[in-house]
Amino acid sequence: MTGALAYIAIISIKNRVLMAVRKLKNARYLISALFGLAYFAMVFGRNIGRNSKKFSLAVGFDSIGMDIAAGIMFLILLAVWAWPVDDAGVELSESEMQLLFCAPVSRGGILFYKFMRAQLPILISAVMTTVMMGHWRNALGMWFVFASLSLYMTMVQQMRARLRRMRIGFIVRLTVVVAIITGVSWVTVQAGTFKNPLLETLSFIPRFFAMAALPNVPLSLRLLSFLVVSVLGALCFLVSASVDVDFEEGSLAISRRKANTVTRQRSQQSGQWIAFKRLPPPFRLAATGAPEVAIIWKNLIASLRIGMMPIVIIFSVMTFLVVFSFFVPPQASKIFGMWMLFMCGIIPLLGANLFSQDLRLDMTRIEYLKTFPLSGERLVAAEMAAPMIVMSIVELIFLGITALYLHFHMPPGVIARFITPQSIVCVFIFAVPICAILTVMRNAAVLLFPAWTLRSKEEPRGFVVTGQRLVVAVGNAVVLAVTLVPAAIVFLPAVLIANRFFSGSPGFLAVASIPPLAIIAGEVWVGVRMLGKYFDSFDASNELDRIMT
Amino acid sequence: MHPIEVNSLAKNYGDFPAVKDLSFTVKEGEILGLVGQNGAGKTTTLRALAGIHPPTSGQIRIKGYDIREDGVDAKRHLAFFPDEPRLFDYLSVDEHMQFIGRLYGVADFRANIEPLLTEFDLQDKRKAMPAELSRGMKQKLMIACGFLHQPGVLIFDEPLTGLDPLGIRRMKESISRRAKEGASIILSSHLLHLVEELCDSVLVIQNGSSIAYGTVDDLKWQIAQGRGDVSLEEAFLRITSEEAPSK
Numbered sequence: 091m092t093g094a095l096a097y098i099a100i101i102s103i104k105n106r107v108l109m110a111v112r113k114l115k116n117a118r119y120l121i122s123a124l125f126g127l128a129y130f131a132m133v134f135g136r137n138i139g140r141n142s143k144k145f146s147l148a149v150g151f152d153s154i155g156m157d158i159a160a161g162i163m164f165l166i167l168l169a170v171w172a173w174p175v176d177d178a179g180v181e182l183s184e185s186e187m188q189l190l191f192c193a194p195v196s197r198g199g200i201l202f203y204k205f206m207r208a209q210l211p212i213l214i215s216a217v218m219t220t221v222m223m224g225h226w227r228n229a230l231g232m233w234f235v236f237a238s239l240s241l242y243m244t245m246v247q248q249m250r251a252r253l254r255r256m257r258i259g260f261i262v263r264l265t266v267v268v269a270i271i272t273g274v275s276w277v278t279v280q281a282g283t284f285k286n287p288l289l290e291t292l293s294f295i296p297r298f299f300a301m302a303a304l305p306n307v308p309l310s311l312r313l314l315s316f317l318v319v320s321v322l323g324a325l326c327f328l329v330s331a332s333v334d335v336d337f338e339e340g341s342l343a344i345s346r347r348k349a350n351t352v353t354r355q356r357s358q359q360s361g362q363w364i365a366f367k368r369l370p371p372p373f374r375l376a377a378t379g380a381p382e383v384a385i386i387w388k389n390l391i392a393s394l395r396i397g398m399m400p401i402v403i404i405f406s407v408m409t410f411l412v413v414f415s416f417f418v419p420p421q422a423s424k425i426f427g428m429w430m431l432f433m434c435g436i437i438p439l440l441g442a443n444l445f446s447q448d449l450r451l452d453m454t455r456i457e458y459l460k461t462f463p464l465s466g467e468r469l470v471a472a473e474m475a476a477p478m479i480v481m482s483i484v485e486l487i488f489l490g491i492t493a494l495y496l497h498f499h500m501p502p503g504v505i506a507r508f509i510t511p512q513s514i515v516c517v518f519i520f521a522v523p524i525c526a527i528l529t530v531m532r533n534a535a536v537l538l539f540p541a542w543t544l545r546s547k548e549e550p551r552g553f554v555v556t557g558q559r560l561v562v563a564v565g566n567a568v569v570l571a572v573t574l575v576p577a578a579i580v581f582l583p584a585v586l587i588a589n590r591f592f593s594g595s596p597g598f599l600a601v602a603s604i605p606p607l608a609i610i611a612g613e614v615w616v617g618v619r620m621l622g623k624y625f626d627s628f629d630a631s632n633e634l635d636r637i638m639t
Numbered sequence: 640m641h642p643i644e645v646n647s648l649a650k651n652y653g654d655f656p657a658v659k660d661l662s663f664t665v666k667e668g669e670i671l672g673l674v675g676q677n678g679a680g681k682t683t684t685l686r687a688l689a690g691i692h693p694p695t696s697g698q699i700r701i702k703g704y705d706i707r708e709d710g711v712d713a714k715r716h717l718a719f720f721p722d723e724p725r726l727f728d729y730l731s732v733d734e735h736m737q738f739i740g741r742l743y744g745v746a747d748f749r750a751n752i753e754p755l756l757t758e759f760d761l762q763d764k765r766k767a768m769p770a771e772l773s774r775g776m777k778q779k780l781m782i783a784c785g786f787l788h789q790p791g792v793l794i795f796d797e798p799l800t801g802l803d804p805l806g807i808r809r810m811k812e813s814i815s816r817r818a819k820e821g822a823s824i825i826l827s828s829h830l831l832h833l834v835e836e837l838c839d840s841v842l843v844i845q846n847g848s849s850i851a852y853g854t855v856d857d858l859k860w861q862i863a864q865g866r867g868d869v870s871l872e873e874a875f876l877r878i879t880s881e882e883a884p885s886k
Contacts, residue, residue: 364729375738377749378746384738384742387738391729391734392727452727457691460691462714463712463743465710626710
């Protein structure tokens with residue numbers, strides 16, 4: 091049976107690697123993997139070169155470096171006993187539980203299977219850690235340490251469950267752990283050195299972990315540490331397999347908790363997690379009129395019920411700031427005002443991420459959306475309208491408070507002369523289309539790369555996911571920069587012309603701002619049109635495995 | 640011109656042909672049963688009809704509108720009911736109905752909501768959110784939303800999944816009533832007794848291709864070949880087993 095379990099574990103690892111490689115046939119995965127690899131190569135390559143001398147000194151069994159590493163390891167080994175979770179068992183997937191718990195497999199077999207399954211992530215973690223330390227050749231030692239530590243953690247988990255059966259709960263365990271740490275610290279302080287008998291005795295075993303993990307340890311000590319760490323791992327495995335606990339029940343509880351966490355994360359993304367269920371709709375939906383209003387109405391309800399929490403926090407802070415403004419001296423008013431001005435600039439960037447009640451929220455229901463009697467262009471525009479409305483209101487209020495601090499509560503001067511109601515209006519009418527550009531970009535990302543932006547059961551890992559994030563972030567920055575360049579080019583001559591002919595009159599604002607605004611608005615319109623056309627031709631079937639899981 | 644006309648429909652997923660050269664029509668008041676084994680291409684066909692998946696080739700016309708060229712007009716006349724109801728989790732039952740009413744421009748949708756909620760036993764759940772509904776209730780809500788704009792073309796994918804016995808009876812009555820009122824209906828189901836009971840004609844597909852198409856009685860007669868009466872289930876099994884080796 092052990093052979094069968096080892097076979098399943100090895101085949102699972104092999105299939106996982108093969109799946110990841112096969113996915114690279116898809117250009118999107120390949121590009122993101124290349125970006126991720128390039129990023130890691132850049133970061134870690136630099137680390138290898140820069141840090142290789144950090145641990146160049148030989149670290150002997152009695153060196154101070156070894157003492158510190160052993161001390162840290164001792165703390166880790168001790169602290170896990172104070173962890174609050176005291177269910178026995180191990181975390182398994184639903185299918186693993188169905189397969190393993192019904193089969194004639196001993197607990198040792200299940201633990202062995204779990205240990206084998208964990209080896210690929212452990213190996214990757216070991217390599218990453220050593221590369222970050224600049225000593226990738228030490229990956230083998232780090233792998234020994236991580237593998238043995240995983241067995242130790244499993245054993246402590248079973249022991250915590252056993253202690254609970256003996257009515258020794260979290261508080262008692264925490265108290266004992268804190269008492270031990272306090273006692274050891276007191277003895278060390280009294281002795282004035284790490285080289286005291288108590289600490290040396292307690293850190294004897296952790297010292298082997300430290301020796302296996304650290305670079306530049308003499309070969310004989312390294313080999314000895316590998317042996318000791320492996321034996322300790324095996325002992326932990328044997329204890330885990332034999333301790334008297336409700337292993338199956340505990341595994342079910344742990345696995346259910348993990349599944350619930352994943353479900354909650356996915357629910358938050360698809361709008362299933364609702365903070366304020368009973369908030370009424372923002373307005374009564376009339377029976378006739380443009381159908382797009384129905385989409386806006388729906389998304390505004392979503393904004394209120396799902397995205398209300400940030401709105402409540404923002405408005406609470408703003409209300410406080412408004413009241414506060416009446417009591418602060420001009421100097422403080424200036425600081426608050428400048429801070430608010432900074433926030434006004436940040437809102438378009440933050441808001442597009444914070445208020446995502448648009449296509450991003452509805453992507454899991456795209457099949458339903460595609461049955462609606464609306465062209466892609468109108469549907470996309472309607473979907474984006476609700477977050478735009480919310481962002482515009484937030485931006486307007488922030489600008490109003492900025493004016494309150496920097497214009498009305500400041501003595502006449504340079505700042506008060508520039509921060510006028512007119513300039514606030516000017517900033518607002520620029521901020522709204524910029525918010526629109528950013529919203530178009532976020533929606534384009536979810537439609538063009540649904541597999542990158544949605545959580546699913548088969549999540550990409552490692553290089554691919556890092557690369558995806560980089561591609562999206564860089565793409566957003568580049569698109570934003572490119573879209574703002576034409577408006578910026580037009581803005582300067584528009585200001586000069588306005589200043590030449592309309593200086594000091596209200597016409598100045600209109601002449602200076604309308605040309606660049608028209609360009610940004612035109613870009614938004616083109617973006618929505620293109621996105622709409624893409625939506626119309628979007629074949630959900632090609633993305634179903636990612637979206638609908 | 641028939642309300643549903645499908646000519647040489649083909650749909651590929653990458654290199655895999657899920658539906659091949661499928662042609663059929665559905666008249667006013669007719670119920671067509673779409674049957675086939677798992678993976679035969681039933682759901683793909685229905686999704687293409689609903690305008691969700693663009694067909695690789697071929698033509699689909701709903702009430703005379705091409706689903707690709709005049710998709711918006713075509714969709715105004717149809718309602719698609721997927722096997723898995725995907726509702727908006729942040730809208731209540733009542734708000735779902737209002738939303739669909741406005742989206743399809745139903746002039747008096749508020750007056751039409753009440754009878755539909757009563758028909759589907761949802762009148763006590765008006766304020767409930769989807770998370771508070773059972774799977775069967777979600778299915779009923781999805782169907783009530785679809786009926787609100789009184790579409791002339793109804794497409795059901797496994798309509799009875801998750802319903803209790805009373806719900807099944809009511810659903811069958813609802814489907815029959817809409818057909819009698821002139822709606823053209825396609826339903827896919829593995830429940831062959833349901834297909835036999837409700838449908839006027841049957842299209843059997845296997846590996847994406849049509850292997851039998853005709854009225855229920857014709858199909859049964861062809862299979863029986865004068866050797867007594869056979870059920871649709873028996874006919875289906877014989878047709879698919881005859882076809883299977885050649886694939």
